[in-house]
Amino acid sequence: MAENRLQTPAPNAGAVPFSRPSTPATHTLQIGFCGLGAMGYFMARNLASSRKSHSLPVLVYNRSVAKSQKLLAEVGASAVKVADSLEQVATECDVIFTNLANDAVVSSIYNEFAKALAQSPPTRAKIFVEMSTVYPTLAGDLDRLLSSNPHTHLVTSPIFGPPALADAGKLVIAMSGDYRSKKEVAFLLVPAVGRKVIDLGGNVEKAPTLKLIGNGMIMGANELLAETLTFGEKSGIGQQTVYELIKEVMPSPGFIFYGNKMVNDLFDGSQGFAIDGGIKDANHARRLSAELNCPMPAVDNAFRSLIGARAMYQAQGLAGTQRWDVLDWSALIASSRVAAGLNPFDSAQGTGVVRDD
Incomplete structure (x- = not known):
């Protein structure tokens, strides 16, 4: 009987190229999401909906508060909480997703994250997941910026697909960075946000490439x-x-x-x-x-x-x-x-x- 269970394929086998991460023993992950544009809105919504019944609400932030309020109205307070600031997202969340318009905005947001972490250094693992389309060397800059803080990792995770596929949760997700962090992130995103992860290894510049x-x-x-x-x-x-x-x-x-x-x-x-x-x-x-x-x-x-x-x-x-x-x-x-x-x-x-x- 036990042998048969071992041979049973795991859910989403083949879609996620990592073994499942161990279940956190001390706390429930607090997820954050920054950037509710044409793609980010659907991704944040699907992520929040997938975790609605058994976890903390996803903490969302957008420069235009109206989009955050729209998402809150759509999925409810049990799934989403609107953040007051980027500092709140950086300090309160264990995994922070960002999906932003361009390199300049990404740099600005991550500099604000770094400033918040310098003032309140993390005491446990914290993963930043950059999902925007940026020039590869920027990913290296972000990694160096964040790695000066204890327990902090960057995963680059750009996505492939139009808004319709983001809406349906059928995106293809590229991923590079720290292996253990990628495992955690991949099982958050599949199948809630995407249908498949492509692993590009440990160099954070590879997924943006x-x-x-x-x-x-x-x-x-x-x-x-x-x-x-x-x-x-x-x-x-x-x-x-x-x-x-x-x-x-x-x-x-x-x-x-x-x-x-x-x-x-x-x-x-x-x-x-x-x-x-x-x-x-x-x-x-x-x-x-x-x-x-x-x-x-x-x-x-x-x-x-x-x-x-x-x-x-x-x-x-x-x-x-x-x-x-x-x-x-x-x-x-x-x-x-x-x-x-x-x-x-x-x-x-x-x-x-x-x-x-």
């Missing part, structure tokens, strides 16, 4: 997708017909997801990935490729298209004709459309494809 590689692949694929759909429209075949072909011969989730956005002009960045974030990631990927002497022309092309699309949208803002507050990075198709003589953001004002039946 994989994130840039992955985002570079996605933006390069989006550039190809944009050019292909525009080519189809200008040829008289029609972008919808080309999109149907793509779904048949190259049915990857990314092509299907972003192709649908492009074909239907779904460029609301508040429901997706803001174009400024895409430009930031493209800059990081291009910088890293230059440092490694590894050309990425697909990323270079996507970067130009993203810059062009943003410039056109800013011009619409000056004219008072903008349709969305934030532009999605799938709107890079605007550059291909304009180069082909089409309307950048409204495909209904295209070539007026007429079938030759």
Whole structure:
């Protein structure tokens, strides 16, 4: 009987490349989450909901308190508590997740964490989990900043997937850093937040590097997708017909997801990935490729298209004709459309494809 139990696969076997951590004997983990943006909100919500019945409420912090209050209203006080300050999160929590907009914000937040820890040094293990898309060397800087405090570790853990997958708890999670800390974090995140962890070892710069590689692949694929759909429209075949072909011969989730956005002009960045974030990631990927002497022309092309699309949208803002507050990075198709003589953001004002039946 005991032998059969030993042979039974553990829950999420294969999704988490670590053995399960030992159960804390002295206290229940206090979890904190900073950054409730398009991705962070869903991750914090799912994490809090998964722990609602058997642990302390997740302590959440966001620069805009309204988002914290919205999350509290959605999941209830038994799952979420709103933090008054970053100092409270840093000192009261055992595991602190951060998902922030860019490197400058990450640096600012972590400097505030470090200041709080210097004033109140930890007496037990404390793990910071940085989930943003940052330049890899920043991760090393954060690790050095935090490691001056006793019992403190950094795990870099960027995530792959659009907001819809964050909502569904189906993200793919990269992870690098201290092994024991990764074990603790991985079993908090899977299956609550993500479906799989990819372990990149002990060097905290490796997970952010994989994130840039992955985002570079996605933006390069989006550039190809944009050019292909525009080519189809200008040829008289029609972008919808080309999109149907793509779904048949190259049915990857990314092509299907972003192709649908492009074909239907779904460029609301508040429901997706803001174009400024895409430009930031493209800059990081291009910088890293230059440092490694590894050309990425697909990323270079996507970067130009993203810059062009943003410039056109800013011009619409000056004219008072903008349709969305934030532009999605799938709107890079605007550059291909304009180069082909089409309307950048409204495909209904295209070539007026007429079938030759």
